[in-house]
Amino acid sequence: MEKEIKQVIAEALSVLYEIKSSKDRIQIQKTRKEFAGDYTFNVFPFLKEIRKAPEQAGNEIGQFLVEKGGLVHAFNVIKGFVNLEIKQDNWIDILNTIAQSDFNLPEKNEKVVIEYSSPNTNKPLHLGHIRNNLLGDSLSRILKASGRDVIQVNLVNDRGIHICKSMLAWEKWGNGETPENAGLKGDKLVGNYYVKFDQENKKLVSDNNEETELLKEAREMLRKWEKGDEKVCALWEKMNNWVYKGFEETYKRLGITFDKIYYESETYKLGKDKVLKGLEKGILLQKDDQSVWADLTDHKLDEKILLRADGTSVYMTQDIGTAILRHQDFSPNKMIYVVGNEQDYHFTVLKIVLKKLGYEWSEFIEHFSYGMVELPHGKMKSREGTVVDADDLMExxxxxxxxxxxxxxxxxxxxxxxxxxxxxxxxxxxxxxxxxxxxxxxxxxxxxxxxxxxxxxxxxxxxxxxxxxxxxxxxxxxxxxxxxxxxxxxxxxxxxxxxxxxxxxxxxxxxxxxxxxxxxxxxxxxxxxxxxxxxxxxxxxxxxxxxxxxxxxxxxxxxxxxxxxxxxxxxxxxxxxxxx
RNA sequence: GGUUCCGUAGCUCAGCUGGAUAGAGCACCAGAUUUCUAAUCUGGCGGUCCCAGGUUCGAAUCCUGGCGGAAUCACCA
The missing domain is CATH 1.10.730.10 (Isoleucyl-tRNA Synthetase; Domain 1)
Structure with a gap:
């Protein structure tokens, strides 16, 4: 409707004042309740070219539209605002048109991979994940309905020091507990041991910077895991499967689905490889302790670590691998990451590092950066028990x-x-x-x-x-x-x-x-x-x-x-x- | 401290690329059901749009500087 109105107004401006190609500058808004009319045209932006008083110009334009017939049957002018009344038949036409249309927009020939949810497997989903999941799911639906080809992916962070903490705690204090014999959702059970680790660790700490034996054990476990130690891997697999089962239930109730699930355990190696290649080519640098870094000072940023001294990967490394893999899999023209704004920095760095490594498509990455969820009593803190659990919330x-x-x-x-x-x-x-x-x-x-x-x-x-x-x-x-x-x-x-x-x-x-x-x-x-x-x-x-x-x-x-x-x-x- | 984001009614939020007297919901007050679902509808109360400058016909919206809050600046993810 507004399009049609702009069309006739453009014609009026052209005929009356010889203002050409004005269509994009024409402002149409809905007429405010207190005035008669349906749509309102604002003459102010054109006043200089018209060189008449606003009321006069408004009247001339209104007159033109009425005489032309078709859309407009009456008008009134207040200051520079021309309120237009639309003929009744038009409403019937419009209603008929909507009644016959479906609501999906024409194809845009745009392929989008959208990542959301991205849980860690060391604890259950909470309110923050809910916002993430709902946004990702809804966005996917909106993008599809507006004519885009959408692939929904999840990236499960199933490796890293945090998982090892849960594993270690279970090994030490679990007494063979399982979801079955405890009657507990798997993600909840594993989450409990993550908390347990933290509690036990705190007992050993006198000042905060101290690296405890317990933490060292967890690190050792991560090293073993990356080397493929059989026992560690078996435990890892067992506990992760508990978690997946739990997540599945939560997703199902929330109504969330994915076309493909990536696991960081399967992508981090690619990231590691690419980082090492980058090092060979001299794009990245190595420090005396063997750790590998990207120098971002030319982007007015700091240096960023990509591989630890012991050779293990960090978050950034695996994200590099995942991005490359994802691009190989789908060659999309947009890669959306639904991730909280606390990670704004991470994504600016990710894009830069990928670009440095020679991936021009890093520009296709779009961080859909959403805001935090706050509670009336303050932040969610697992240690203070103020986390709102996703399952509990739905219940x-x-x-x-x-x-x-x-x-x-x-x-x-x-x-x-x-x-x-x-x-x-x-x-x-x-x-x-x-x-x-x-x-x-x-x-x-x-x-x-x-x-x-x-x-x-x-x-x-x-x-x-x-x-x-x-x-x-x-x-x-x-x-x-x-x-x-x-x-x-x-x-x-x-x-x-x-x-x-x-x-x-x-x-x-x-x-x-x-x-x-x-x-x-x-x-x-x-x-x-x-x-x-x-x-x-x-x-x-x-x-x-x-x-x-x-x-x-x-x-x-x-x-x-x-x-x-x-x-x-x-x-x-x-x-x-x-x-x- | 640097960077980024935010600041609109008692509370939670809208306000499109600058446009008319800044809008909803909740809460509070007063009403509406012989009528297709009252999880509804109607009315009232409630604002220095954080502050100060600037840009212009016109600023909640754009620019600058303050004040206040959040995030981040990790060999956590």
Whole structure:
């Protein structure tokens, strides 16, 4: 719609003032509520070229548009703002068009590999991972819907000193405990030993910089692991498998999937090789203790270690390997890393080092840097027990959804299984929306009480609006009322026009969300649309409307609304319940 | 200390590449259900957009400098 308006305004500017190719500079916005009109054109940017008073120019342009016919049938000018009223037939056309379109955008011929989740296998997933997973999942969906070829990958950090800590602690104090005999999820069990290591280690430390025997043992274990020591590797494999099983459950409940899973244990060697090659070529440098470094001072950064003196790899080394492998596997034109902004530095360095090593495609790497999750009481610290566990959190939001629903006794006619299903959708809908609605780049405050809210600006509010729309359509079917696929004429009132306008915005919102990579845009749009529908629903009879023309218009609006809101929610990974 | 990001209502957040009188939700107060789902709707209360300069027809938005907060500057990942 806005495109069409820009088109005719460009024509007006050209005919009236001989201003050519002005299209990109034309500013169109929605007319504010307090004025008559649908869209508003701002003449100020063109005033110098027009060389008339704003009101006069506005009037001339408005006059031109009305006389031209077609889109605009009336206008008013306030200061430099020309408020345009769109002819009613146009709204009907637009509604029909949306009713017939699917919502996926045309192919862009762009291949994107997106990495997210990237867990460590030494402890269970927590709230921070949830934000990461939800962002990665939603982004993937948005990128796909906006016409991109998307490959979702996970990179499991299954090696390193932290894993060895859990292993060592289990060996020393585990007494053969397993997930089965302890009745504990594998990731939780391994996490417990990570904590145990820390506790025991603390007992041995008098001042913080001291390297304890225990820590030395862990380092020794890492060295053995990198050399392929049989016993260490077997233990490593056993414990990691416990963890994977646990993660799988968590992912499944969250609704997260991957096309491919990389394991750092399988990629770090490639990184090591490439680093050593870089050293041979003189791109990297070696210090007296044999450690290998990249000199980044020409980029106004420090030096960065890539291999320790004992030859073992660090995080950067394995990430170099993973990136190279990933590029070989898919040759994408974009590699997105969904990783918290605490690692901004890591990714600037990664890109530079790859470039130094001769990989021009390092420019394709895009760090999707999202903000931290904060809690009302401060940070999450595992040592202080303030970590919000992912499984616990999901359990809690679902329980809350159940509690609320049972109070209102709405779903009593459903079977227990059906009910459980609905509570699951709603609980997770609440959690996902709560996290995705905020701008991903900003730090966010996670208030546990607010996150399970079902009223106001929440996921369930939006889900409810959908359930209502479906309820109307179901009743229509029961009464043998046909839901029109299109309508020929009608006179939408103000509220109806309002919804149609919003529905018409959906594709451009999706386009924008894909461009700037922000699920929050979709979330905010969905909320606005749902609110609009609830208002419409409140004071418009739909099925009970006797005038058939009006009823059909409203039915079509209801049906189209349902489709759009369902699609939008699906991009957030939220399921729309048929009833709730 | 250097670098980066952030600062909008009591709280949590919107505010697109500068545009009209800065918007939502929560909380608080007052209302709405003989009507398709009240997990809803309507109204009220609530702001020196951190501060000070600058750019211009016009600044929450752009620039500079302060103040406040966060992250990072690891042979942890």
């Amino acid at each position: 809690e939001v679902v329980a809350q959804a159940r509690k609320m629903a049972e109070e209102s006794d709405k779903l009593s006619y459903l079977s227990e299984e059906e009910k459980a299903n609905v509570f699951e959708l709603i609980g997770l809908g609440a959690l996902k929306y709560y996290i995705l609605k905020v701008d991903p780049r900003k730090n966010m405050m996670f208030n546990p009480e607010e996150s399970v809210q079902l009223q106001g600006n929440t996921g369930p509010f939006i889900q409810y609006s959908y359930a209502r729309s479906k309820s109307v359509l179901r009743k229509a079917a029961e009464q043998n009322i046909i839901i029109p696929e299109r309508i020929d004429e009608g006179n939408p009132d103000e509220k109806e026009v309002q919804i149609i306008k919003l529905l018409a915005d959906y594709k451009s919102v999706l386009e924008e969300a894909g461009k700037v990579m922000s699920p929050a845009l979709i979330a905010n749009y969905a909320f606005t649309l749902a609110k609009e529908f609830n208002q419409f629903y409140y004071d418009h009879a739909i099925l009970k409307e006797e005038n058939e023309q009006i009823r059909n218009l409203r039915l079509l609006i209801t049906a189209v609304f349902g489709e759009v809101i369902k699609h939008a929610l699906s991009l957030l990974g939220i399921t729309s319940p048929e009833r709730m």
